[in-house]
Amino acid sequence: MNIGVFVCHCGSNIAGNVDTEAVAKAALGFPEVVFATDTMYACSEPGQAGIIEAVEKYNLDGVVVASCTPRMHEATFRRTLERAGLNKYMFEMANIREHVSWIGKDMEANTNKAVDLVHIAVEKLRRDESLVAGEFEINKRVMVIGGGVAGIQAALDCADGGLEVILVEREPSIGGKMSKLDKTFPTVDCSSCILGPRMVDIAQHPNITLYTLSEIESVEGFVGNFNVTVRRKAAYVDWDACTGCGECTTKCPSKKTPDRFNEFIGKTTAINIPFPQAIPKKASINASACIKLTKGKCGACETICPTGAIRFDQQDELITEPVGAIIAATGYDLFDFTKYGEYGGGRYPDVITSMQYERLLSASGPTEGHIKRPSDGAEPKDIVFIQCVGSRDKSIGRPYCSGFCCMYTAKQTILTKDHMPDSQSYVFYMDIRAPGKNYDEFTRRAMEEYGARYIRGRVSAIQPKNGRYLVKGADTLMGDQVEIEADLIVLAVGAEASKGAAELAEKLRISYDPYGFFMEGHPKLKPVETNTAGIYLAGSCQGPKDIPSSVAQGDAAAAKVLALFSKDKLASDPQVSAVKLMRCIGCGKCESVCPFGAIEMIEFRGMPKASVIETVCQGCGVCTAACPQGAVQLRHFTDNQILAEVNALCL
Amino acid sequence: MSPCYAYYPGCSGLGTSLEYDTSTRAMCERLGIELVEIPDWNCCGSTPAHAVDHLLSASLVGRNLAIADNMAEERELAGIITPCPSCLKNLKTTQHRLSNPEFRSEVERVVGRTVRADLPIKSVLQVVVEDMGMDVLANLASAPLKGLRVVPYYGCIMVRPPQIMQFDDPDNPMALDNLLTALGAEVLPFALKTDCCGASLATTRQDVVTRLSGRILDAAAAAGADAVVAACPMCQMNLDMRQAQINRANHSSHNIPVFYYSQLAGLAAGQGEVSTMMDKLCVSPRALLASLAARAGEGA
Ligand SMILES: Cc1cc2nc3c(=O)[nH]c(=O)nc-3n(C[C@H](O)[C@H](O)[C@H](O)COP(=O)(O)OP(=O)(O)OC[C@H]3O[C@@H](n4cnc5c(N)ncnc54)[C@H](O)[C@@H]3O)c2cc1C
Ligand code: SF4
Ligand code: SF4
Numbered sequence: 001m002n003i004g005v006f007v008c009h010c011g012s013n014i015a016g017n018v019d020t021e022a023v024a025k026a027a028l029g030f031p032e033v034v035f036a037t038d039t040m041y042a043c044s045e046p047g048q049a050g051i052i053e054a055v056e057k058y059n060l061d062g063v064v065v066a067s068c069t070p071r072m073h074e075a076t077f078r079r080t081l082e083r084a085g086l087n088k089y090m091f092e093m094a095n096i097r098e099h100v101s102w103i104g105k106d107m108e109a110n111t112n113k114a115v116d117l118v119h120i121a122v123e124k125l126r127r128d129e130s131l132v133a134g135e136f137e138i139n140k141r142v143m144v145i146g147g148g149v150a151g152i153q154a155a156l157d158c159a160d161g162g163l164e165v166i167l168v169e170r171e172p173s174i175g176g177k178m179s180k181l182d183k184t185f186p187t188v189d190c191s192s193c194i195l196g197p198r199m200v201d202i203a204q205h206p207n208i209t210l211y212t213l214s215e216i217e218s219v220e221g222f223v224g225n226f227n228v229t230v231r232r233k234a235a236y237v238d239w240d241a242c243t244g245c246g247e248c249t250t251k252c253p254s255k256k257t258p259d260r261f262n263e264f265i266g267k268t269t270a271i272n273i274p275f276p277q278a279i280p281k282k283a284s285i286n287a288s289a290c291i292k293l294t295k296g297k298c299g300a301c302e303t304i305c306p307t308g309a310i311r312f313d314q315q316d317e318l319i320t321e322p323v324g325a326i327i328a329a330t331g332y333d334l335f336d337f338t339k340y341g342e343y344g345g346g347r348y349p350d351v352i353t354s355m356q357y358e359r360l361l362s363a364s365g366p367t368e369g370h371i372k373r374p375s376d377g378a379e380p381k382d383i384v385f386i387q388c389v390g391s392r393d394k395s396i397g398r399p400y401c402s403g404f405c406c407m408y409t410a411k412q413t414i415l416t417k418d419h420m421p422d423s424q425s426y427v428f429y430m431d432i433r434a435p436g437k438n439y440d441e442f443t444r445r446a447m448e449e450y451g452a453r454y455i456r457g458r459v460s461a462i463q464p465k466n467g468r469y470l471v472k473g474a475d476t477l478m479g480d481q482v483e484i485e486a487d488l489i490v491l492a493v494g495a496e497a498s499k500g501a502a503e504l505a506e507k508l509r510i511s512y513d514p515y516g517f518f519m520e521g522h523p524k525l526k527p528v529e530t531n532t533a534g535i536y537l538a539g540s541c542q543g544p545k546d547i548p549s550s551v552a553q554g555d556a557a558a559a560k561v562l563a564l565f566s567k568d569k570l571a572s573d574p575q576v577s578a579v580k581l582m583r584c585i586g587c588g589k590c591e592s593v594c595p596f597g598a599i600e601m602i603e604f605r606g607m608p609k610a611s612v613i614e615t616v617c618q619g620c621g622v623c624t625a626a627c628p629q630g631a632v633q634l635r636h637f638t639d640n641q642i643l644a645e646v647n648a649l650c651l
Numbered sequence: 652m653s654p655c656y657a658y659y660p661g662c663s664g665l666g667t668s669l670e671y672d673t674s675t676r677a678m679c680e681r682l683g684i685e686l687v688e689i690p691d692w693n694c695c696g697s698t699p700a701h702a703v704d705h706l707l708s709a710s711l712v713g714r715n716l717a718i719a720d721n722m723a724e725e726r727e728l729a730g731i732i733t734p735c736p737s738c739l740k741n742l743k744t745t746q747h748r749l750s751n752p753e754f755r756s757e758v759e760r761v762v763g764r765t766v767r768a769d770l771p772i773k774s775v776l777q778v779v780v781e782d783m784g785m786d787v788l789a790n791l792a793s794a795p796l797k798g799l800r801v802v803p804y805y806g807c808i809m810v811r812p813p814q815i816m817q818f819d820d821p822d823n824p825m826a827l828d829n830l831l832t833a834l835g836a837e838v839l840p841f842a843l844k845t846d847c848c849g850a851s852l853a854t855t856r857q858d859v860v861t862r863l864s865g866r867i868l869d870a871a872a873a874a875g876a877d878a879v880v881a882a883c884p885m886c887q888m889n890l891d892m893r894q895a896q897i898n899r900a901n902h903s904s905h906n907i908p909v910f911y912y913s914q915l916a917g918l919a920a921g922q923g924e925v926s927t928m929m930d931k932l933c934v935s936p937r938a939l940l941a942s943l944a945a946r947a948g949e950g951a
Contacts, residue, residue, distance in 0.1 A: 217938075341820055341823050342824075463843060463870075464840075464842050464872065465873075470842075
């Protein structure tokens with residue numbers, strides 16, 4: 001075998017404290033190395049040309065590049081090899097940047113370690129084999145999980161692109177948080193006027209199947225060939241028959257059911273349609289509030305329903321959908337405001353959340369758009385807004401900025417003034433973070449045109465006082481304490497990962513951060529991909545985002561799916577496990593340890609044997625470690641190759 | 652077997668708040684909590700010491716802790732308790748600081764011996780509420796405080812800082828509320844439960860104390876309370892002894908008795924005004940207690 005070694009300077013990134021020339025020289029001493037050189041930027045156009053030239057000139061069979069991490073450029077160099085006419089698996093990479101030059105300053109020690117890493121790579125390459133990828137068919141249907149604005153956007157894009165789309169939403173209606181908003185910053189246009197038509201498009205699009213009141217039960221398979229099982233929860237109403245006339249809701253005697261859509265301000269009936277623009281506009285019964293389902297009496301809705309749609313005996317239903325790609329768009333949840341005892345949330349009726357305030361502002365809300373205090377229904381005059389409730393606070397485990405609270409608070413002060421011209425808004429803030437287009441201008445308008453008084457500081461306590469509230473806080477610009485008497489206090493609650501996000505991530509086999517937000521494939525270069533092929537992210541499930549960013553990400557995720565589906569077949573990764581049937585004793589250990597279910601037991605000449613389902617295998621290698629016989633080997637990472645690497649270092 | 656605690660009365664317990672100390676001892680006896688006073692204890696330095704020198708403060712406390720260590724060798728102790736939140740805060744802060752080995756050796760050098768400081772440290776209130784429970788308290792109340800409308804006032808350090816005190820909710824504590832309810836009183840919601848009364852600033856900045864304590868009295872009156880119930884000698888003194896001073900400064904005319912919770916426990920247990928030392932209060936509760944007796948009589 002003829003091996004060539006290329007030691008990259010990476011500018012001063014590596015050459016700054018590794019003697020790359022010396023590394024190349026040492027490499028020439030390793031077996032089968034016929035050519036070695038150092039090079040300024042191996043990944044650049046001239047760098048790659050140099051590799052191709054050397055392959056031809058020295059008749060190379062394999063190449064080692066000592067440079068950065070394989071995560072960055074393994075694919076780049078493999079393509080270079082292909083262009084040079086070699087099999088792309090006859091390539092090894094030694095990471096002498098992240099593993100050497102970035103972590104130590106001692107030139108001599110660094111150079112020695114770099115030489116060792118190159119030695120390891122050479123010994124492995126000597127045992128590499130040419131591998132050939134197979135091909136497999138893909139199912140060009142896509143599932144979108146979560147019907148907020150991001151999921152809606154992604155679903156419509158995919159459907160318009162000709163794909164069959166299944167949209168799964170766990171609430172009775174799609175729309176997410178945006179459907180609860182009154183107006184949206186920075187344009188102050190009506191939220192449901194923008195979103196409403198998009199929701200109708202979802203309902204009417206011939207390519208979209210909508211499952212609401214549904215959750216993901218399990219996910220199997222791999223890119224191009226997933227099988228997703230969806231649990232459609234019982235609505236206790238036959239939605240094929242229900243026309244959404246609403247007759248049932250007028251007769252339901254259980255009128256004190258907590259109203260989820262209105263953020264628990266106000267009550268609703270046990271059978272209800274969440275809001276007038278709901279998609280689908282179907283009634284469903286809240287089982288824990290329904291008198292019939294809890295006590296066996298009533299049944300008023302059944303009597304009145306003109307289409308006979310009520311089904312008290314309805315059960316959950318499981319449906320399995322084959323799809324080729326999945327977009328997760330499960331959004332965020334609001335911070336539990338009762339965690340700050342000093343604000344008295346939960347104790348004082350007029351301390352409410354920003355989302356509750358949106359419902360008070362909304363014409364379709366529980367007060368028909370009149371701002372009324374929950375305690376006595378009076379119109380408030382002095383309103384205190386407190387920002388960063390559950391954001392940027394390490395002590396409660398929420399060190400991150402939720403991103404949109406500064407903006408929606410400004411919006412709410414503007415709307416407040418519009419609703420009640422003689423009201424006064426006060427905003428306690430830490431910093432104003434308004435980096436979007438027209439955003440800073442917007443917060444300034446709140447202060448300058450609408451007279452919201454911004455106070456930089458935290459609130460230490462809220463206390464009831466003569467039917468109002470005393471808000472005590474600090475003004476850190478004045479260096480003084482302030483006290484404001486208010487009629488209503490609105491807490492700008494931050495965002496946290498959607499309930500059950502971590503469990504869903506486990507099912508999808510994607511990573512999530514310590515807070516439960518889903519992790520993108522690369523923070524800069526793969527913002528909507530995940531580390532699992534075929535699964536994409538859109539909107540706030542990846543981290544708090546406002547509507548413009550959520551929508552943009554929905555578009556991007558859809559574009560990725562359309563690009564994926566632009567091919568009819570996908571290449572499979574040949575770096576998967578293979579079973580040597582003669583060695584296999586059929587013990588089944590590999591089958592039980594495989595986290596992906598990629599090994600099945602078969603019968604071969606009357607004996608049980610393991611067999612790898614190549615399209616499912618992720619190449620993790622757990623089976624090879626478990627096999628007592630060494631019968632399962634991971635291609636490109638065989639026992640012999642790993643031992644050769646160890647020997648290179650130790651012998 | 653009844654639990655036995657090393658008892659630290661604190662300096663005010665033997666002086667300005669004699670009624671707190673006396674009624675606390677009586678209450679504990681009733682509840683079967685055995686108190687053994689730490690022999691030859693010294694002042695913990697109260698507020699001033701830690702304000703000037705942490706080592707001084709910790710050494711003052713350290714000596715007391717060391718004596719308690721000796722006691723623990725003699726017999727089994729459930730911990731160290733004190734009625735005074737300020738002493739409690741010094742005890743607990745010192746215990747916390749001693750977890751730093753360097754600081755510990757400094758303190759041990761000053762004290763002249765090793766200080767284990769591993770006994771649990773609690774306020775009497777915490778022990779009564781958490782270990783005895785509400786049923787026991789309700790049983791104790793042979794003459795429940797029917798008709799007495801009170802606001803519970805914890806002061807700012809009984810439950811704070813939460814990391815050190817590890818007792819109740821730092822923003823909305825309920826221990827006193829629950830205790831007084833168990834004794835039969837009507838406990839009114841009181842938002843200023845943990846607001847500062849001005850504490851020892853009374854000697855240097857009287858205006859601060861009249862303002863802060865005044866606010867507490869105003870809120871108590873606005874809530875419709877017959878009395879304030881305190882758990883801290885300093886708070887009690889500011890609200891009670893300085894009430895006339897506060898009234899003068901604020902042009903108010905409060906006349907609200909300020910009890911220690913232990914006094915009310917004694918009253919509910921039928922100990923009478925004399926043994927609960929009601930005469931030690933500056934704002935006389937006589938009229939209130941008399942009307943209470945009348946009210947109870949009506950009910951009967
Ligand atoms: C008070 C307030 C005011 C705001 N005002 C504005 C504004 O004026 N302008 C602006 O740009 N932004 C505003 N925002 C931010 C805005 O709400 C978000 O940008 C937007 O809702 C994000 O959309 P999304 O689709 O990513 O998430 P979401 O709206 O949270 O939608 C996620 C959807 O997924 C569903 N879901 C979750 N988990 C699952 C699951 N496991 N299975 C199935 N379905 C699931 C949810 O039920 C929900 O329908 C505001 C936010 C708040 C709190
Ligand atoms: S369940 Fe019947 S009554 Fe209720 S909305 Fe549907 S069709 Fe109308
Ligand atoms: S059966 Fe249930 S949902 Fe129907 S009217 Fe009665 S309480 Fe309402």
